[in-house]
Amino acid sequence: MFLIQKKEIDFSGKTSCFSIIGGSGKEMIEHRCQDCGDAIYSDLKVLDDVIVCLASTLEKPEDFKPEGHLWVSSRDPRFEINDDLEQQAGPPMQMMPYLAK
Numbered sequence: 001m002f003l004i005q006k007k008e009i010d011f012s013g014k015t016s017c018f019s020i021i022g023g024s025g026k027e028m029i030e031h032r033c034q035d036c037g038d039a040i041y042s043d044l045k046v047l048d049d050v051i052v053c054l055a056s057t058l059e060k061p062e063d064f065k066p067e068g069h070l071w072v073s074s075r076d077p078r079f080e081i082n083d084d085l086e087q088q089a090g091p092p093m094q095m096m097p098y099l100a101k
Helices: 093-098
Strands: 002-005 015-021 027-033 039-044 050-053
Touching: none
Parallel strands: none
Antiparallel strands: 002 050, 015 027, 027 039, 039 050
């Protein structure tokens, strides 16, 4: 998964959308492929300029270089992180003021 600034990415094709309440207590709009139902991206209302995008949906995922690891406290223990990128136990720090208590 990537957190990407909206101005850095374009999507083509039609999606089906539905709204859920995220961990922040704010709306999150899920966008899914109208044909197969696969998740494409999520529009986070807690961060107006950021979307969450699955790496598998990108045409060229190599164009997006990871800058760190988020939510590592809940990662599957079978997967190891073998790089020197910053690790955060939870969400990005800019989201902390918005998280539900």
